[in-house]
Amino acid sequence: MRMSIPSWAGLPAWRRPSPLPGFGLALGYTLAWLGLIVLLPISVLVLRAASGGWGHFIDAIWTPRLVASYRLTFGTALVAAAINAVLGIVVAWMLARYRFPGRRWLDALIDLPFALPTSVAGITLAFIFGPNGWIGTWFAAHGFDLAFNARGIVIALTFVGLPFVVRTLQPVIEELGTEEEEAAGLLGASRAATLRRVVWPALRPALMTGFGLAFARGVGEYGSVIFIAGNRPFVSEITSLLVVTKLEQFDFDGAASIAFVMLLASFAILFALNLLQRWLEPRSSARAHRSEKRP
Structure with a gap:
């Protein structure tokens, strides 16, 4: 009995009929x-x-004060994203692999920066890490201020960016399981070799995604930063604050120009992240395929 080939078999996937209309x-x-x-x-x-015009756009986005804010904004966002990458691996691994009292509460606490208004987070961090805060007092007494400088910005960006890394890594770690690690141990691999050849290739794409999301969030963050940064020109003034300053001065074209630069920067970060993911996925698949062929 010959089977008839549907008329839509040669059509692209998006043009084929679906069991669910709409x-x-x-x-x-x-x-x-x-x-x-x-x-x-x-x-x-x-x-x-x-x-x-082009001349007004360049004059609006390229002043010494703005250049200093670009350097501070992108530098602190990069440092905070790197810190979150390290902390995120530890926290995600602990939540995915271990069971302990209070785990559910800790797991829910990770999402607090998502739900907490950024201004509330900034005020809270200033109260804790400021010169008169619970933690900042001790550091200030030893000549190391944690607030109203670049260090305060890094603290705020680390707080708001950690959930991006943890929530990106956690499902990957849970799906990874322990079978491959146990098999590597039975075959004589050391813990370092197992981490390098089994665990790290599986976590690397997700880690890069979380790092990129935390970095992009840090570049555009405003509410949680302004209360702990000090907002001193050329010292602790972020670019997002200058957008608000331009609006308060009724310089709408200047504010739009700076906002456009930040928009391009965020788009470039996400675009580079997608390219990196596409480059890493075939390499990870090829490495996994080679591992499956080994006796």
């Missing part, structure tokens, strides 16, 4: 809301930044 409606609804919520505000921002 692709066209769902696609139109998605594009409409993305255009209204994402594309329209971005388009208005770009048009406003370009309204004054």
